[in-house]
Amino acid sequence: MDIILLRTFVEVASTGSFAAAAKRLFVTQSAVSLRIQRLEEELGQPMFTRSKAGAELTPAGTEFERFAFGHIKLWEESKQQVAIPEGFTKSLIVGAEHSLWPRMGFRWLDAIREELPFLSIRAEVGTPERLTRYMIEGVVQTILVYTPQLRPGFQMEKVMEDELVMVASWPEPQLEDAKGRYLFVDWGPEFVHAHGVHLPQLSNPGLTFALGALSLDFLLNRKMAAYVPARAADQWIEAERLHLVPDAPRFPYPIYHVWRDDLDGESIAVARNTLNRIAQGLEVRQALVIDHLADISEEDEVGILSGSALPADDTSYPK
Numbered sequence: 001m002d003i004i005l006l007r008t009f010v011e012v013a014s015t016g017s018f019a020a021a022a023k024r025l026f027v028t029q030s031a032v033s034l035r036i037q038r039l040e041e042e043l044g045q046p047m048f049t050r051s052k053a054g055a056e057l058t059p060a061g062t063e064f065e066r067f068a069f070g071h072i073k074l075w076e077e078s079k080q081q082v083a084i085p086e087g088f089t090k091s092l093i094v095g096a097e098h099s100l101w102p103r104m105g106f107r108w109l110d111a112i113r114e115e116l117p118f119l120s121i122r123a124e125v126g127t128p129e130r131l132t133r134y135m136i137e138g139v140v141q142t143i144l145v146y147t148p149q150l151r152p153g154f155q156m157e158k159v160m161e162d163e164l165v166m167v168a169s170w171p172e173p174q175l176e177d178a179k180g181r182y183l184f185v186d187w188g189p190e191f192v193h194a195h196g197v198h199l200p201q202l203s204n205p206g207l208t209f210a211l212g213a214l215s216l217d218f219l220l221n222r223k224m225a226a227y228v229p230a231r232a233a234d235q236w237i238e239a240e241r242l243h244l245v246p247d248a249p250r251f252p253y254p255i256y257h258v259w260r261d262d263l264d265g266e267s268i269a270v271a272r273n274t275l276n277r278i279a280q281g282l283e284v285r286q287a288l289v290i291d292h293l294a295d296i297s298e299e300d301e302v303g304i305l306s307g308s309a310l311p312a313d314d315t316s317y318p319k
Contacts, residue, residue: 003072003075004035007072008035009064011024013065014136017055018054043064047060069136090116090118090119091122092271093123094122094143095143098211098212100146102232103229103231104144111278115270124140128145128149132258141260141263142271143257144258154261158254159254159279160279160282160283162253164253165228167228167233168242169219169220169242183215184203191253194305195305198305220242225245230250244292247297247303248293257272259271
């Protein structure tokens, strides 16, 4: 059976919409309709009930969904097995968001390779939605994301809190100095809301990046301030190319590790252990950054960007 038809079916089933599936597959809606029509003709059964509200699986479609996932998984596993280079016995495909590769993901791959030298590794990057879709299809086996989507057949654990802190590229910055030279980095809906509550004067500066930690490269070469991960900024703070902004609240942003539960035991055990070890080291470095922020701030605690006007006492860092 045509794997393209199966992937199209899975996208329509997961989104409940021909239009949404077309956007994910980067094809026209009419192309999606034609593919589903071909699939239904081959199977001799309607897979979806169409309506103005979208597309809903028929009983036959629900039954076929399990087969589709299994067939896609088998196809991807076959591709991986055929693609294993000479000298390697197994393969692992790892995905992560852009912001989680520098200072974390790359070190993770180094640690895995050191413990499993016979393991062939492929790395992918993408949004949480794209990486989750790859996981469902078996294209990727394990991912690092900020906003995980737990699906049947997935396992998940929290790795650490990524502390987002405000830094500036000029010496001795003050919070009131940031207006007019502030880069708003969009770290997701929770951050946007919390930022609007605590820092309304900086919430619409006219320059917004949805680039995560990649914004650091822009920041380093311009006289601007922005929120970035402490773990990514610490080397530049030490080099005095970036400077913490006193009294600017921090934003804890959890990082999650998600993997398919059919990943072989040895690979996932090594992946989890090495990732946790790297996270512990990053947390130590991160804590030093937060301690430094507390030392230069006037308040007794480093506040937290949250949905309410007051920081959560149980997670504030004392001086």
